[in-house]
Amino acid sequence: MIGVCATLIGLVKLAEAKLGPSHVDEYAALTAVIFLASALASYLSIRFSERPRVSARIERIADLIFLVGLVGITLVATLFAYEVI
Numbered sequence: 001m002i003g004v005c006a007t008l009i010g011l012v013k014l015a016e017a018k019l020g021p022s023h024v025d026e027y028a029a030l031t032a033v034i035f036l037a038s039a040l041a042s043y044l045s046i047r048f049s050e051r052p053r054v055s056a057r058i059e060r061i062a063d064l065i066f067l068v069g070l071v072g073i074t075l076v077a078t079l080f081a082y083e084v085i
Helices: 002-019 024-047 052-082
Strands: none
Touching: 002 024, 002 052, 024 052
């Protein structure tokens, strides 16, 4: 998903030459950071597998962060498609 965000940032940079400046690339970068946080939480969940309660709690956090990232990137892509921002 971080790669999807990076691709979107590149496309926005190309489109800005024709359409003018926007904030879509900044929002896409923010969602990339959210996906990175999700990946790090997933990694920590695996690392703490010997402690099931801690691992389960971190896994739930990773799931929540990932869902926030999905909603965020969907909003960013929609705004980019309609050139709202």
